[in-house]
Amino acid sequence: MTTTDRAPRADLLLTKRASRIADELDRSAADGWLIYDFRGSNPAFSRLLGNPGELKSTRRAFLYLPRQGEPRLLIHHVDAGNLSRVGLEVRPYGGREELVQSLTTLVGGARRVLMEYSPGNAIPYVSRVDGGTLDLVRSLGIEVLSSADALASVVAAWDSADIASHQRAAQALDRCKDGLFSAIRSRLGMNIDWTELEAQQHLVRLMQEQGLEFDHPPIVAVGRHAGDPHYAPAPEVALPIKAGDLVLTDLWAREAERADGGVGAYADITWMGTAALDPIPGDHLRIWETVRLARDAAVALIEERVADGEPVQGGEVDRAARAVIEKAGYGKAFTHRTGHSIGWLAAHGDGVNIDDFETHDTRLLRPGAAFSIEPGIYLSNFGVRSEINVVITPGNQVKVTTPPQTDLVRLA
Numbered sequence: 001m002t003t004t005d006r007a008p009r010a011d012l013l014l015t016k017r018a019s020r021i022a023d024e025l026d027r028s029a030a031d032g033w034l035i036y037d038f039r040g041s042n043p044a045f046s047r048l049l050g051n052p053g054e055l056k057s058t059r060r061a062f063l064y065l066p067r068q069g070e071p072r073l074l075i076h077h078v079d080a081g082n083l084s085r086v087g088l089e090v091r092p093y094g095g096r097e098e099l100v101q102s103l104t105t106l107v108g109g110a111r112r113v114l115m116e117y118s119p120g121n122a123i124p125y126v127s128r129v130d131g132g133t134l135d136l137v138r139s140l141g142i143e144v145l146s147s148a149d150a151l152a153s154v155v156a157a158w159d160s161a162d163i164a165s166h167q168r169a170a171q172a173l174d175r176c177k178d179g180l181f182s183a184i185r186s187r188l189g190m191n192i193d194w195t196e197l198e199a200q201q202h203l204v205r206l207m208q209e210q211g212l213e214f215d216h217p218p219i220v221a222v223g224r225h226a227g228d229p230h231y232a233p234a235p236e237v238a239l240p241i242k243a244g245d246l247v248l249t250d251l252w253a254r255e256a257e258r259a260d261g262g263v264g265a266y267a268d269i270t271w272m273g274t275a276a277l278d279p280i281p282g283d284h285l286r287i288w289e290t291v292r293l294a295r296d297a298a299v300a301l302i303e304e305r306v307a308d309g310e311p312v313q314g315g316e317v318d319r320a321a322r323a324v325i326e327k328a329g330y331g332k333a334f335t336h337r338t339g340h341s342i343g344w345l346a347a348h349g350d351g352v353n354i355d356d357f358e359t360h361d362t363r364l365l366r367p368g369a370a371f372s373i374e375p376g377i378y379l380s381n382f383g384v385r386s387e388i389n390v391v392i393t394p395g396n397q398v399k400v401t402t403p404p405q406t407d408l409v410r411l412a
Contacts, residue, residue, distance in 0.1 A: 009087035014048040014063075014071055017154045024114070024150040025067045031110035032066040033150060034137065042116055042128040043350060044147075044155045049086050051263045052344040057083070060099065060133075064106050074099075074106045104140055113137070114147035123148055123359050125341070125350045148363055156341055156351030157368025162265045163391055163401070166342070166370065169254050170267035170389060170402045172210040179206045180220070180249055181273050184241055185411045188275055196220045197238035203251060212253035213264075215346045219250040227383035229336055229376060243412055246284055246382050247273040252347035268347040268372050269402050270387035273409035280408065287330070287377050287384045288408055294324035294375040295386050295404070298338055298354065302365060302390065303398045311364050314339075314371075315356030321375045322357065330377045339372040342389060347372075367396050 009015060025033065037045035040056035045063055049055050059076035061083070066072075072089040080092040093102045107113060115137065116128035126148045137144055158166070180203045187194045199220040207214065217232070222241050225231045226248040241247060249271055254264030272288060274280055298321040305312035318338040325334045337358045343349025352363040354371055365371070369392040376385030389402045 012049060012086060012088075013154070014065060017157075020154045020157075021065055021150065022067070024147075024153060025065075027149070028112075028114060028145055030067065030112045030114050030145055032064055032107065033114040033147060034107060035063040035065070035147075036115065036129050036133055037061045037063070041130075043345065044116060044128070044151060047155045049083075049088075053263070055083065055086070062103060062106060063088075066110070072106065074102050100136070103136070107137075107140065107142060110142055112143045112145055114150055115144050116147050116151065117144055118146055118148060123353070123361060123363075125348075125353070126151060152341075152351045152363045152369065153366055156343065156349050156370075157366070158265060158370045158391060159368065160394060161260055161262065162344075163370070163393065163399075165255055165258050165262070166265035166267050166389070166391070167401055169212060169264060170269070172212055172255075173207070173251055173253060173267050173269050174403060176203060176206040176210055176212075176251060177249060177269065177271050179203075181247075181271075181409050181411060184247060184273065184275070188241070188243060188412055193240055195233075195238040195240050196222060196225065197233040197235060199241060199249075200233045203249065207251065207253055211256050213256040214251075214253040216252075218252070219248065221248045221250075221383075222246065224381055227378045227380060229378055229383070229385070241275065243275050243277070244281075245275045246384065246408075247275065247411065248383065248385060249273070250385070250387065254344070263344045265344055265370070266342050266347045266349075267389055267402065268342060268387060269389070270374055270385045271405050271409065272384055272386065273411045275411040277412055284382065284384075284408070286328075287379070287382075288386075290325060290328040290330060291375050291377055291384045291386050292406070294321040294338075295373050295388065297321055297324050298373045298375070299388075299390065299398075299400060299404075306365075306392065306396060306398050314352040314354050314361035314363055314365060317354045317365070317373075318356040318361075321354075321373070325375060325377060333377045333379055334375060335378055336376065338375050339387075342370045342372060365392055367392050367394050 046055040062074040077092045118126040222245040252268035254266045301320040321338040337355035339354030341349035341351035355361045374387030
């Protein structure tokens with residue numbers, strides 16, 4: 001039984017990006033896109049129907065976007081009232097047997113559908129559908145294809161307002177970074193002991209004063225802790241910041257209140273400072289310059305390909321950065337991908353990752369893509385990372401949205 005039968009609302013992402021959805025279905029020769037959600041397990045569900053994270057099912061739910069016809073929802077009676085408000089046709093179900101019967105009707109005639117599934121879990125950000133649900137859909141005689149490209153092109157893509165929100169967050173982060181380095185410089189100059197944890201807490205206050213919010217506190221790391229890519233300061237392990245140290249700070253956040261009422265888009269940066277007096281230790285400078293060159297090589301490849309109208313995959317960009325570090329002899333010390341998609345709910349989004357190391361990301365960087373470029377070299381006694389953010393604008397222009405660091409920031 002259908003409880004709601006209306007024209008799709010014009011403000012829904014699935015309506016605004018209907019042409020992109022059609023392109024992805026044509027490209028993959030799929031009959032439809034079946035988006036499954038269970039209690040917020042699939043961010044694509046809420047993104048297509050509203051703001052990221054806004055809508056969650058309390059029971060199993062399916063949003064079906066057929067190649068021909070209007071989008072429709074299959075949801076439990078318990079959720080039917082709330083989810084009918086989005087303006088789509090709603091088909092409620094009760095027990096598990098009715099669910100299977102209704103799902104069969106929902107996708108009737110389909111032989112191939114896209115789902116949030118990645119063969120071999122090659123791209124974990126895509127793999128949102130559990131094995132049992134895949135079994136259920138396949139038992140209906142349907143071939144399941146990966147929605148990886150559709151997610152990147154439709155769900156994870158930013159529009160101009162998202163980019164503007166991201167840029168405001170990036171500018172605020174830049175001010176916070178400068179405030180942190182100024183505070184470190186002042187304390188070193190007055191011989192005041194200050195630990196990584198105290199510096200981190202100071203940075204948190206600066207970020208809050210700038211109207212930013214974040215899913216995890218920022219990183220401030222010195223010495224061997226900077227050689228740990230995701231070190232998090234804690235009272236029992238925090239090191240003092242001393243003369244001669246390299247200081248790594250990694251900070252990410254979004255606007256707590258976006259002017260247009262939407263969800264803020266994250267920005268994510270990493271900068272390096274040195275508390276060394278002249279001359280800067282040669283190994284510090286050599287590692288820094290290698291990382292900077294790797295970062296810039298990645299951006300250069302993207303700019304060249306886009307300018308020439310040629311496709312570029314996330315994995316290709318990773319290889320461009322990694323080649324610079326490997327040539328310098330530090331390949332084994334570059335222990336993570338070159339960059340990640342940037343999102344709304346967290347700094348890491350569900351779009352294209354700059355990765356041919358942890359995964360083999362063959363997705364294309366297309367208009368709306370937002371991602372970090374952050375190569376790093378991590379040794380036993382120190383580490384260096386440089387992180388910038390890049391977007392491909394709706395007009396297919398490459399835009400570096402955060403200032404690229406050119407030299408180590410002097411703290412002494």
